[in-house]
Structure formats: C-alpha cells, structure tokens
Amino acid sequence: MTKFSSQYFDEQQYAQSGIANYELVYGRNFISPGGKETSAQFLRLLGLRSGIKVLDIGCGIGGCVFQIAADYGAYVDGIDISHNMIEIGSQRCKEQGLEDKVKLYQGDCLEREYGTTYDVVHSRDVFLHIHEKPRLFSIIRNVLAPGGLLAFTDYCRGEGPLSTKFDTYVRQREYCLHTVDEYRDLIERAGFVDVKAEDKTGYFLEINRRELNRLAARNLNTEEADDLMRGWRAKILRIQDGEQRWGWFLARNPG
Ligand SMILES: C[S@@+](CC[C@H](N)C(=O)[O-])C[C@H]1O[C@@H](n2cnc3c(N)ncnc32)[C@H](O)[C@@H]1O
Numbered sequence: 001m002t003k004f005s006s007q008y009f010d011e012q013q014y015a016q017s018g019i020a021n022y023e024l025v026y027g028r029n030f031i032s033p034g035g036k037e038t039s040a041q042f043l044r045l046l047g048l049r050s051g052i053k054v055l056d057i058g059c060g061i062g063g064c065v066f067q068i069a070a071d072y073g074a075y076v077d078g079i080d081i082s083h084n085m086i087e088i089g090s091q092r093c094k095e096q097g098l099e100d101k102v103k104l105y106q107g108d109c110l111e112r113e114y115g116t117t118y119d120v121v122h123s124r125d126v127f128l129h130i131h132e133k134p135r136l137f138s139i140i141r142n143v144l145a146p147g148g149l150l151a152f153t154d155y156c157r158g159e160g161p162l163s164t165k166f167d168t169y170v171r172q173r174e175y176c177l178h179t180v181d182e183y184r185d186l187i188e189r190a191g192f193v194d195v196k197a198e199d200k201t202g203y204f205l206e207i208n209r210r211e212l213n214r215l216a217a218r219n220l221n222t223e224e225a226d227d228l229m230r231g232w233r234a235k236i237l238r239i240q241d242g243e244q245r246w247g248w249f250l251a252r253n254p255g
Helices: 006-011 016-026 035-043 063-072 083-095 133-143 164-173 180-189 201-217 223-240
Strands: 053-057 075-080 102-106 118-124 144-157 193-199 244-252
Touching: 006 083, 016 083, 016 201, 016 223, 035 063, 035 118, 053 063, 063 075, 063 083, 063 102, 063 118, 075 083, 083 102, 118 133, 133 144, 133 180, 144 180, 164 223, 180 193, 180 244, 201 223, 201 244, 223 244
Parallel strands: 053 075, 053 118, 075 102, 118 144
Antiparallel strands: 144 244, 193 244
16 A cells, blocks of 8 residues: 555545544534534635535545535535545535535645646645645645635644654654644745744634533443544644644735
C-alpha cells in the first residue's frame, strides 16, 4: 500500500469503523473539529452567495458541502481521496435531496483534472495530510477564478522544538504540520493576497473539551468509545502543552 494512496486512507485512519467513531464525536456528517456549529461559524466569514461555485477539498462524508449548498444555495463540488468517505457522502447527499447542487468525486486533489474554475475553494482540516504544500497551493490558485477566495482550517504546530511525544504522534499519523506563521508564508509565497492567518487554539481547546464531555455523558461503555475518549484526552494535553495548535486561513487569488 503506498503512503497517501486512497487504500492507505480507506484502511487506516478513515476505515468505515473509524469514520463511524469520528461521527460519534463530531456529529452526523462531520469529521472535523466542532462539527456543524463550527462549520456554520467558519462559513459565515466567507461571504457565500446563491449560485456561486465552491470546491471543497477533502470533503469527507459531506457535512460542510451539504451546509454550503443548503444554507447558501451555492453549487458545490467535493473531492476526497477516500472511497469510504465518498460512498457514505453520496448516500447522505441523496437522502437530503441535494443532488442538483452537490457533486462528490473520489480522487486525490493533487492529481485531479478540474476542468473548471471556482469562486471559493474551501477545506476543513485536510491539508495536514498533504506534504507537498507549494504544489497544493499552486493547484488551488489555478482552479480559483481571479479574485476567488481560499478558505481553510487546519491542525498546526507550536513554535520551537517539539517534544518526542508530539513528534511521535505526528509521525505515526504521517501528518505534515506547520506553525500558523509558516502557513501564512506558504500561502503568500504561492501568490495569494489579502492573507489572513488566525491562531484559533483557544477555541480549539474549548471545542475539544466540549466534545470529550459530550461523549463521556453518553456513557456508551464500549471499547471504541473508551479509545476515542483516550484519544481526545491526549489531544487536549497536546493543546494545553502548546504543541498542537489550530489555524483559520483566508486568502484571495489576485485579479
Ligand atoms: C479530517 S477529515 C475532514 C473531512 C471533512 N473536511 C470534514 O470537515 O468533515 C480529512 C479528509 O481529507 C481527505 N484527504 C486527505 N488527503 C487528501 C487528498 N490528497 N485529496 C483529497 N482528499 C484528501 C481524507 O480522506 C479525509 O476525508
């Protein structure tokens, strides 16, 4: 299995059982911090309008895509490397009757022939999986219309040397994390303008504590739930240590 192939994601972090577990914490259709509520909050920053075209990179099982289409009337294409995600997302899309506004595609965002341009490229907590950031941002500039908006959130890391524990966590997950300032530089170097890079770690901590408390209150008493809670407690400690951080990023394609 090649590192970062669809098989890698489908059989490791985003196996069907893994997706179901993540939904237990994030809520139906979401695999990113804060679920529906945080997604709605982030989307309010984007000035979305009816009829515009949005690309969601790493759309998962479609939570953000459905929200963009249903709440704003935008046309949304979602792409995700995981077959599992697209299979579940396509089913949920049908259930919600959003097929006229939403199209979901399986594929690697770095390899896809997009064949169109978008007014907005949106992504929630996906780029941590992508090691070739200059290539990623260059592809996004090419698919964005002139003046189009790039909007994403992502896991980041703290400044300074990292503890062995944090380094081991990042290596085990094969993540590629940056500090918020490094991310700003990468985005600017790719030629984007009006770059806003905000460290949202305080909010991230609040969200993770809330998610852990909600899960604990359900008293599921299953091995999966216990594993999840262990994972969330470890994440909260990494955040409190200042090593795991969270960034929100907005940038414009010039033109
Ligand atoms: C943490 S999940 C976020 C899912 C979704 N954005 C959400 O908010 O619910 C990360 C997603 O990125 C996808 N992904 C990772 N690398 C990718 C790539 N190169 N191209 C497309 N999708 C990718 C994974 O399969 C996974 O669904």
